[in-house]
Amino acid sequence: MINKIFNIFKNKKSKYTSLLLVVFLFVLVNILISTGNISSLIKNLLIPLISYIIAALALNLTVGILGDLSLGQAGFMSVGGFTGAVIVAYCSRFIDNNLLVMIIAILGGSIFAGIFGLIVSIPVLKLQGDYLAIVTLAFGQIVKSLISNLYVGIDSLGLHISLVEDHTNLLKDGKMIINGPSGLSGNLRLSTLNIAFVLLFISLLVIYNILESKQGRAIMATRDNKIVALSVGIDTSKYKLMAFVVSAILGGAAGVIYTMSFSSLMPTKFDFNLSIMILVYVVLGGLGNMTGTIISTIILMLLPELLRSIQDYRMIIYALVLILIMIISNNKAIKQVFTNFRNKLFKKGAAND
Template sequence: MNKTTKSNFITYGMVIAAYVIMQILVGTGSVSSLLKGLLVPLCIYVVLALSLNLTVGIMGELSLGHAGFMCVGAFSSAVFSVVTVDTITNVAVRFTLAIIIGAIVAAIFGIILGIPVLRLRGDYLAIVTLAFGEIVKNFINVVYLGIDKNGFHFSMKDSVSLNMEEGSKVIINGAQGITGTPKNATFTIGIVIILISLFVILNLINSRSGRAIMAIRDNRIAAESVGINITKYKLMAFTISASIAGVAGVLYAHNLSTLTALPKNFGYNMSIMILVFVVLGGIGNMRGSIIAAVLLTLLPELLRGLNDYRMLIYAIVLIVMMLFNWSPKAREFRDKYSLKRLFSKKNAQKEEA
């Protein structure tokens, strides 16, 4: 077994171990209801962090629109679930279909946004993805969608102008969003989705395509000159990342009975919060993203008094991490006092003696 496979198995093992421990704790009743309610959101954040890490860490581009993809996945799957809640009674089949629909719709949006936008780089890409997220959020708030026996009705004014016959059902009610989504998301499904996302991402990284994507990240011009199709590989990574974020949205939609697009859940604040997970966990390090997402979601909940200061602490963490990683003085300091160096110094002294 080589080093990467070993490291990948440690990551899978960590997730499974966490799942088993949590299940035992829940089984013995030693978990508070607060923590129980946090289990599914934890899975959602972990999946989002993995998805964004694919864009930021592996592709090397900053996306501030992941909340937008999440929003798209959430609403498309919630519409599907609300429409089919009476016709498909098998929960497992319906939820699986909902997940697939959420992933596909988010992937389609990823392609639509990616084809034109991936030509841009750096700050421009970040700001355009941010714009995309805001457009999605604004748009969903003015959409009215209803269904009667003649099929779907769509309006952007209000629910009256849908012109529906009797016995109709309003699915998306503008700013009030979608109500009555079945609460199908469970901790087990969340863990399965984390494992699938991990499997997809880790396999992508270690494949030929993944190496091409990382080559583009490290030096675009050199990669182009050895014949790597830049647009194709970037689009591939971006689309996969978008569809995983869409699946996180599906989980989100099916964990709440009312789904609305507020700045709080689908605004760019959400995208930035995911970015904090990725940065703190280590850009490009999937295991780090999982740990950071779990810790940063749990900590403020466990330390209730800290909640007012949570975003402040996030902000400071972001700045300090970046300074610590990049500032020349901090680098010098780290080289001087790093554990590795201290140990090797000791060894060297021993040898001298």
């Protein structure tokens, strides 16, 4: 029985595993909430958690599938999130339907993030390895620095935008949306768990659609050997750009639901550390493995919360867990034990392949 299920999943490249996992999580969370078995602390973490999962899945597209290290995922989340917040503040003036406003915000935020992704991919196409990583890092810093100096306000005349100093000069009926270094305040909290889960499901579908298509194979060929890919007629630049922009778009969407789950948010929230944290989720979940990314994000994000009783030591334990997982998972002897164990467990499954 186990073998059969395992085989189905394996043949479909784990697509259904991750989709089923999302559905299962959705049901589980809803049951837990309706029976009141979930602490308010964890409940408040759920939307950011799903947002991180989407951002990590998007990053896995560049780091795992395309094979290029990106250190600026938080930058795309930031662009998407703050654009989304402005759109929500603007649209909610004449649209009553919260869901519709949120959908417009997510679309707008992701398109904007996509445009930024396109801009970043210009240097990215020319560079390799660590030089590419530093450009994405630089991009994240530029976005953080710009948004920390951005002032956006709204009044009956429309949007007012200024950089560095507050020149918005709002009318009496106006209110600030983005207030420089202090960021968002009085944000409408329109993100709901349902929207977040639907977005997660759609993101997975998008990613798997790419993976199972000609484009996805071209992206992976670019990763595995660029020269060979070029010589069989694959336009590597085009596919690199594609992976990068899709990753930016999904990252932007993740940023929107993240931002819209808080009433106030500082631009420094989307800093280098967040980019690194998301990268950690991706690497620990397994490069190119979407199910793994979902699981590792959940575990690693909830771990510090579960360790709350030992407050002072929790981040130290977290750091040690990171180091140990990396050392253990790269230890040949331990790897062998796991492979043997898996072969034994799925003996028939392995034979059928």
